[in-house]
Amino acid sequence: MPKSQSQSQEIKYEEQNTMTPLNTPPVILYHYPYSPYARRVVWYLRLRGISYMQCLQPPTLPRPDLSTHLALAYRRIPLLAVGRDLYLDTRLILHKLEALWPESHTSLGMSPSLPDPLPRDNLPRDQGVAHTEKQKQAPLGAPPGTDALALQRLLSVLTTSTDLFFRAAALLPAETLPLLRDPKFQRDRRDFFGGGGSSTTDGQDARGVVVDDSSSASPGKEEDQSRAFEAAATKAEALREIHDVMSFLEDTLLADGRAWILSSPGSSPSSSPDNDTSHPTLADIEAIWIIHWLLGLPGALYDPAYIHRGRFPRVYAWVDRFQAAVTRARENVTVRDISGEEAGGILKGLNRNDIPMDTDADTDTGPGTAYWEPEPTIDETDPLVKIYGLQKGTPIEVWPTDSGVRHRDRGRLVGIGSEEVVWETEAGVRVHAPRHGFRVGLWREASL
Known part of the structure; x- marks a missing residue:
């Protein structure tokens, strides 16, 4: 060819x-x-x-x-x-x-x-x-012409070419992230996502960013309740999508106990992430970045009965290993x-x-x-x-x-x-x- x-x-x-x-x-x-x-x-x-x-x-x-x-x-x-x-x-x-x-x-x-x-x-x-x-280390990507490269690219599509990130953004906890309530930040993000025309009734724009509606007439109690309900429903749908992605990783790619996405099946990770001497690859970066982001934001994955370490032990351990690896690599x-x-x-x-x-x-x-x-x-x-x-x-x-x-x-x-x-x-x-x-x-x- x-x-x-x-x-x-x-x-x-x-x-x-x-x-x-x-x-x-x-x-x-x-x-x-x-x-x-x-x-x-x-x-x-x-x-x-x-x-x-x-x-x-x-x-x-x-x-x-x-x-x-x-x-x-x-x-x-x-x-x-x-x-x-x-x-x-x-x-x-x-x-x-x-x-x-x-x-x-x-x-x-x-x-x-x-x-x-x-x-x-x-x-x-x-x-x-x-x-x-x-x-300098070797390239992180899978070798050309391999199934591993196909998997790496599909993981990239999942996390960068779908609406998964914007769903995740809807889970950002405004109560613990004051920047989300800053009117300047809100105006900036409305411009980022294309303008005020994307606003929805739940007080967020179509990508999950809180909309500043202080210039509009004060809503009544019934409208407040409706907005709160819609906002909760939007977050619930977003949480379900993140749950689905974590289930996919837990029950398929990490199911055999491998340390990293492209590790050989059955290659058991070290019991301590800090002592793990194997290496993540580009496939791990493609797959992990949204989950890593949310797990690092207290309150983002707000329902501990739905998403927790007991349900996704391999995913949580994988994130721990990855964080330890990039922390060690900082010295390089x-x-x-x-x-x-x-x-x-x-x-x-x-x-x-x-x-x-x-x-x-x-x-x-x-x-x-x-x-x-x-x-x-x-x-x-x-x-x-x-x-x-x-x-x-x-x-x-x-x-x-x-x-x-x-x-x-x-x-x-x-x-x-x-x-x-x-x-x-x-x-x-x-x-x-x-x-x-x-x-x-x-x-x-x-x-x-």
Whole structure:
């Protein structure tokens, strides 16, 4: 079977550009710490031993680090920059790290042993981030062409391409999370989910976010009771869906007592999560992140008679093991906070001595940052390319289709294929977005 254009590019890149400590590009994570989506990337970076810089963002707009320094309207978190390439959406981020940051062809968690990381004081430094050959681990994904890879991708679909996350969001306990009652946060999330038109009668929008209705007429007692009843019903349905997912994991994938999703059947975990020396894989990250998030929020899984450790002992133990693993892996990486100005300078390829630094540590006056990937091509067989007559440099706009749809990014097309679209913003930043879950259109009022 002939290889696709994107597969050929990845294979060629892997053969010619396998990374070493001397040419590893800077990695910058834009996020805020309690974002469940950002945790997916943080966990991956830790488990791979990929050190990074972080540019912390507020949980609500505005985010001038993105809009001012990168000319980016995209409002979802996280974003990951590697070299001068900026990636949107955790599905694409994890895919790129798997494809282009390989250390071996053996997947983590399926290899007999991996070397321990060196002490952090002994790590050589490059672009402000520490790296060593021993520190880096193998890719976390399942091997190509295997049933394990099919399972990994199906778990990703379950947790990232359905409404499962939004159901989980409906379980957030407003009584213990004051941010949910903050009018600014509520307005921000209404914008995030597409506007006030998605409001429902239960005081939440269609995705489970509490709606501030203080501007409307005061409801009567009967209306209050009706809203309370509908809100309770919405949460009950959400709890049932989470119960179903936990049942699926408990009674199928974890039923044989395996330590991790892709472990061999019957591979018993250590009795103590802190002493478990096996490794989670990307399949675990794909499957666990929503459940891990809810279990970490007291009151989210509010009915202990319905969801509890006795009913789901393997799921709870799996979450405990996973938390212990990512906590241990924290020691494998160095993380440095940087400003939006510094991050923007790196993405624009400025000389290191031209970038304002937050600290004097880890600075380098060498040449500017390079792109991580070769410049992509235009797939002339793509139906959208044919309809719009897309060429390199065509002014386009790109936006997500499920949330944050009002925030459209505009720039000039760099490349497009079946898996991603790449454009350059007016700030000179090369941005990658997945085709799945994003729309591409012509920018007819271009003035770049």
